Amino acid sequence: MEFKFTAEHEALRKEVRDFLAEALPNRGVGPVRPTSQENWEEQIAFNKKLAKKGWIAPAWPKEYGGLGWSHINQMIFSEELSYAGAPDGGRVFNVGMIGPTLIVHGTPEQKAEHLPRITNAEVIWCQGYSEPGAGSDLASLQTRAVRDGDDYIINGQKIWTSGGHRANQMFCLVRTDPEAPKHRGISFLLIDDIKNTPGLTIRPLINMANRHHFNEVFFEDVRVPAKNLVGEENRGWYVGMTLLDFERSGIGTTAAQKRTLEKLAKNLREGPADRRANYRTRLADLVVANNVGRYLGYRIGHIQSKGQVPNYEASVVKIYQSELGQRIYNFGVNMLGLGGQLRPEEPRAPIHGELPESYLMSVPSTIYSGTNEIQRNIIATRGLGLPRG
Numbered sequence: 001m002e003f004k005f006t007a008e009h010e011a012l013r014k015e016v017r018d019f020l021a022e023a024l025p026n027r028g029v030g031p032v033r034p035t036s037q038e039n040w041e042e043q044i045a046f047n048k049k050l051a052k053k054g055w056i057a058p059a060w061p062k063e064y065g066g067l068g069w070s071h072i073n074q075m076i077f078s079e080e081l082s083y084a085g086a087p088d089g090g091r092v093f094n095v096g097m098i099g100p101t102l103i104v105h106g107t108p109e110q111k112a113e114h115l116p117r118i119t120n121a122e123v124i125w126c127q128g129y130s131e132p133g134a135g136s137d138l139a140s141l142q143t144r145a146v147r148d149g150d151d152y153i154i155n156g157q158k159i160w161t162s163g164g165h166r167a168n169q170m171f172c173l174v175r176t177d178p179e180a181p182k183h184r185g186i187s188f189l190l191i192d193d194i195k196n197t198p199g200l201t202i203r204p205l206i207n208m209a210n211r212h213h214f215n216e217v218f219f220e221d222v223r224v225p226a227k228n229l230v231g232e233e234n235r236g237w238y239v240g241m242t243l244l245d246f247e248r249s250g251i252g253t254t255a256a257q258k259r260t261l262e263k264l265a266k267n268l269r270e271g272p273a274d275r276r277a278n279y280r281t282r283l284a285d286l287v288v289a290n291n292v293g294r295y296l297g298y299r300i301g302h303i304q305s306k307g308q309v310p311n312y313e314a315s316v317v318k319i320y321q322s323e324l325g326q327r328i329y330n331f332g333v334n335m336l337g338l339g340g341q342l343r344p345e346e347p348r349a350p351i352h353g354e355l356p357e358s359y360l361m362s363v364p365s366t367i368y369s370g371t372n373e374i375q376r377n378i379i380a381t382r383g384l385g386l387p388r389g
């Protein structure tokens, strides 16, 4: 087994780094939270620069606006973007979720309409899956869609809709047959221009970091053209699960954490000797753990590069990296002492207030994308062959 990057990989890494140094002159300054909803205009401007280079979705096939990159190239690219603190600006939902789902399940018309708008950075999608009574048990969702001529009429509510207030489009799961067993009465719908859709209301939910990240979305007789159905009616569960299968390797998480660990090391080098003595070996332990996370992430890329779909392996990575992030940011806040609690808005905050911000934002990482308890169930059943509890 040979375990190293090729000269082409290294050349790509350099090209991405050079691009980022120019496109993000303040790279690495401020909180490294790629999914932050702050600085929105900058995020959009950055995505336009990526689009110019064909780098919004470089791993997509060329016919869909990508460059046909390999999984490993994609991972190198993601790693460099996260290390540089590059903003997301909606790419997680656009490129990581709805795009690949349309490539697999969309009609030719749906692909032609939506994929170029993603790769040209013209559109922002949000995800309408969770409801007040349907999270881990997503198939219990109740938002109802009834066929009426050429339209569906939607009534109900979604919750925790990340970036819903920034988005123009929503993909969602709705119940189209309330009599069928719960997984078999669900359909997958696209909703266009959500800001100007009569009957659709988006209300903010402020998170524990005091940021407007997610929303509640209410539907009152919302009309959606039936041509916006993806896949067959009542088979939307399987379309929705395809989307969840586009698990990321989480490689960006360890790259962002690497950057934070480097900043903490710099702070420790420059700080008082007694603090150094207290924290140096604990910091070293976290560097070891973060390297382990990185290689777990590359394992996912390796599985994908062989044409296989990662299964419980992606759950291993999700648990490991989300819990490690909480440990690293918790450690950082403690290491920086009282000043470590200052937020980015405070000019005297050490390391630009990155640590408390990142700590607060790391708390939900063990909840979203399927909670860590659910991931442990997946490892127990699919990975270890144990019966369902």
Ligand SMILES: Cc1cc2nc3c(=O)[nH]c(=O)nc-3n(C[C@H](O)[C@H](O)[C@H](O)COP(=O)(O)OP(=O)(O)OC[C@H]3O[C@@H](n4cnc5c(N)ncnc54)[C@H](O)[C@@H]3O)c2cc1C
Residues within 6 Å of the ligand: 126, 127, 128, 129, 130, 131, 132, 134, 135, 136, 137, 159, 160, 161, 162, 163, 214, 364, 365, 367, 368, 369, 370, 371, 372, 373, 374, 377
């Ligand atoms: C930051 C953030 C962003 C999000 N963004 C979106 C979004 O954009 N769109 C969207 O649709 N949703 C989004 N979500 C919602 C997310 O998908 C749900 O929060 C998640 O699926 C958990 O559902 P729940 O909150 O209803 O918790 P519940 O499912 O009610 O779970 C409560 C607790 O019970 C545990 N539990 C539940 N079932 C089991 C089981 N079978 N075995 C063991 N333990 C179990 C869970 O692990 C959890 O600890 C987001 C959530 C967060 C935190």
